[in-house]
Amino acid sequence: MHGPELSPSTIAVAAGRPARVPGGPLNAPITLASALVPGGGSEYGRQGNPTWDSFETVLGALEGGRALAFSSGVAASAALFDLVPIGAAVVAPRHAYYGTIAQLVERDRRGQVQLRLVDIDDTAQVIAACEGAALVWIESPTNPSLEIADIEVIARAATQAGAAVAVDNTFATPLRQKPLDLGADFVVHSASKLLAGHSDLILGAVVTNDDRAFRAIEKRRTVLGAIPGAMETWLAARGIRTLHVRLDRAEANAKELHRRLSASPRISHSRYPGFGTIIAFEVVAGPAAAQKMTEQSDIITYATSLGGVESTWERRRRHPGEPTSVPEGLIRLSVGIEDVEDLWLDIQNVLAAVA
Ligand SMILES: *Cc1c(COP(=O)(O)O)cnc(C)c1O
Numbered sequence: 001m002h003g004p005e006l007s008p009s010t011i012a013v014a015a016g017r018p019a020r021v022p023g024g025p026l027n028a029p030i031t032l033a034s035a036l037v038p039g040g041g042s043e044y045g046r047q048g049n050p051t052w053d054s055f056e057t058v059l060g061a062l063e064g065g066r067a068l069a070f071s072s073g074v075a076a077s078a079a080l081f082d083l084v085p086i087g088a089a090v091v092a093p094r095h096a097y098y099g100t101i102a103q104l105v106e107r108d109r110r111g112q113v114q115l116r117l118v119d120i121d122d123t124a125q126v127i128a129a130c131e132g133a134a135l136v137w138i139e140s141p142t143n144p145s146l147e148i149a150d151i152e153v154i155a156r157a158a159t160q161a162g163a164a165v166a167v168d169n170t171f172a173t174p175l176r177q178k179p180l181d182l183g184a185d186f187v188v189h190s191a192s193k194l195l196a197g198h199s200d201l202i203l204g205a206v207v208t209n210d211d212r213a214f215r216a217i218e219k220r221r222t223v224l225g226a227i228p229g230a231m232e233t234w235l236a237a238r239g240i241r242t243l244h245v246r247l248d249r250a251e252a253n254a255k256e257l258h259r260r261l262s263a264s265p266r267i268s269h270s271r272y273p274g275f276g277t278i279i280a281f282e283v284v285a286g287p288a289a290a291q292k293m294t295e296q297s298d299i300i301t302y303a304t305s306l307g308g309v310e311s312t313w314e315r316r317r318r319h320p321g322e323p324t325s326v327p328e329g330l331i332r333l334s335v336g337i338e339d340v341e342d343l344w345l346d347i348q349n350v351l352a353a354v355a
Contacts, residue, residue: 008062008174008175008244009244011058011061011062012058012062012175012240012241012242012243012244013241015057015058015061015062016028016053016054016055016056016057016058016061016237017054018054027054027234027237027238028050028051028053028054028234028237029050029051030051030230030231030234031049031050031051031230032230033045033049033230036048036049045227046222046225046227047222049227049230049233051230051233051234051237052069052227052228052230052233054233054234054237055067055069055191055203055205055228055233055234055236055237055240056068056069056205056233058237058240059174059189059191059195059205059207059240060207062174062175062240063169063174063178063179063180063187063207064174064178064180064181064209065180065187065207065208065209066207066208066209066214067205067206067207068205068206068207068214068217068218068221069191069203069204069205069227069228069233069236070203070204070205070206070221070226070227070228071202071203071204071226071227071228071229072190072192072202072203072204072226073097073099073168073170073188073189073190073191073192073193073202073203073204074099074100074103074190074204075204075226076188076189076190076204076205076206076226077099077100077103077166077168077188077204078103078226079206079217079220079221079224079226080135080166080186080188080206080217081103081104081107081113081135082220082224083213083216083217083220084112084113084134084135085134086111086112087111087112087113087114088113088114088133088134088135089113089114089115089116089132089133089134090104090107090113090114090115090116090133090134090135090136090137091116091118091126091129091130091133091135091136091137091158091163092104092115092116092117092118092137093117093118093119093120093137093138093139093140093142093147093149094117094118094119094120094323094325095120095139095142095143095144095145095147095323095325095326096120096137096139096142096143096168097139097142097143097168097170097190098319098321098322098323100137100139100168101117101323102321104137116129116133119147120138120139120140120142120147120149121147121148121149123149123150123153123154126149126154126157127153127154127157127158130154130157130158130161130163131161132161133158133161133163134163134164135163135164135165135166136154136155136158136163136164136165136166137166137168138151138154138155138165138166138167138168138179138184139167139168139170139171140167140168140171140172140177141171141172141273141276141278143170143171143278143332144278144280144316144322144326144330144332145271145280145325145326146271146272146273146278146279146280148273151167151177151179151182151183151184152182152183155179155182155183155184156183159183164185164186164213165179165183165184165185165186166184166185166186166187166188167179167182167184167186167187167188168188168189168190169187169188169189170188170189170190170193170194170307171193171194171276171278172275172276173194173195173243173247173276174187175243175244175247176247176275176276180207180208180209185208185210185213186206186207186208186213187206187207187208188204188205188206188207189204189205189206189207190203190204191203191204191205191236192204192305192307193305193306193307193308194243194246194247194277194306194307195236195239195240195243195307196232196235196236196239196240196307197239197240197242197243197246197307197308197309198235198239198308198309199303199305199307199308199309199310199312200235201231201232201235201236202232203228203232203233203236204228246309246337247277249337250277250309250335250336250337251275251276251277251335252340253277253311253335253336253337253338253340253343254272254276254277254278254279254335255272256340256344257279257333257335257340257343257344257347258270258272258279260344261279261281261347264351265284266283266284266285266351266355267281267282267283267284267351268281268282268283268284269281269282277306277307277334277335277336278306278332278333278334278335279332279333279335280316280330280331280332280333281330281331281333282327282329282330282331283329283331283351283354283355284355285354285355286329287315287317287328287329289329289354289355290315290329290330290331291315291318292350292353292354293331293350293351293353293354293355294313294314294315294331296350296353296354297313297346297347297349297350298346298349299311299338299342299343299346300312300313300333300343300346300347301313302314304319305334306332306334307334308334308336309336309337310336310338311333311334311335311336311338311343312333312334312336313331313332313333313334314331314332315329315330315331316330316331316332317329317330
C-alpha cells in the first residue's frame, strides 16, 4: 500500500494502521504491557511494544527507511553516538541543538570521541573536516541559527572519506527534506516537536535503511532501556496524521511574519531559511527589550519548546548552555497555526511596548 508513488500526505494519514479486520480498530490501540506472549517479536516491554510499531511504521514510511523510537530526541542521538568507535572523530555543527553538542563535548572530554566543530553552511570546511572521521553529524536548519547544510554534497564527500552521516531532521521534517534520499545513513528526530506537534510529550527516533545498523541501534535501545512510552508513541502517531496540514499552515504564517519582521524598523536581521516554521530575529532596542518582549506577549507563549500548534518564543541566550556565537538578543519564534493577523498584532503590540 505504501509504494513510492503515494504522496507524503497520504502516507502520513494511512501508514502504520492495524490490519483491517471486521470489528477491529482503525488506530493502533495503546498497549500497556510489560510482558507479551512469547513467540512474537518481543516478549518483554523493553524489547518492543505494538504501539511503538505504529509510530515507527508511519515515520519510517515518510523518511524512506525503518524507524526506531526512543524516550527522547537526545536518547536517540546518544544511541548513535554509542556506535562510534572509541576515540574516533565526529564532525558536528557549531550551532547544532545544544543538547547534542553537550553530549559530544562530554564524550570528547572523556576521550570517547574527538569532536570537530564546523560551520555547517561552509561546505568546503565541513568536507575538509570529514577526513578520517567516523561520523558526520548534520543539523539543517540548525537550532536556533537556521543555517542550511548542503546535505547531498557533504554526504557524498563523507561517504567517500569512510564516515557515516546522520542528519537531525527535526526542523525540516520528512515533508520538507528526506536525508536518506540525499545520501545520509541516519535520520534523527526529536518527535517532541513538529512530528507530534502539540507540545504534550517527549519522544525521539532514529531512521535508517541499513539493516545492520538498525539491529545495532535496536540492541542499544534494549540494552540501555531508553525506550519510549506506549502513550507517547500513540500520541505522536496521532500527531503525524495532521503533520502536512499543520506544517503547511504554520509555514505560510512563518513566511508572512518573516516578511513583515524583515520590513520592520524595530527588528534587525530576521532569519528564515525559506521553509519550515522557525524564525530567528533580533530587536533593535537590544537584548533586555527582547527578553521583556517575549515575556509580555498575549497569544505567543513564552516557552522553550517548538513545533507545536501554538506559537512560542524565547530569547535563546537566557540558557547558559547556548553558544556565545548566538547573539545575546536573538529571539527564536516557533510559528503555530493561529491566524497570522492575530500573531502579527501580538508582535506589534509587544514591540511598541518595549522598543
Ligand atoms: C529538541 C531538539 C532535540 C532534542 O530532543 P528532545 O526530544 O528534547 O530530547 C534535538 N534536536 C533538535 C533540533 C531539537 O530541536
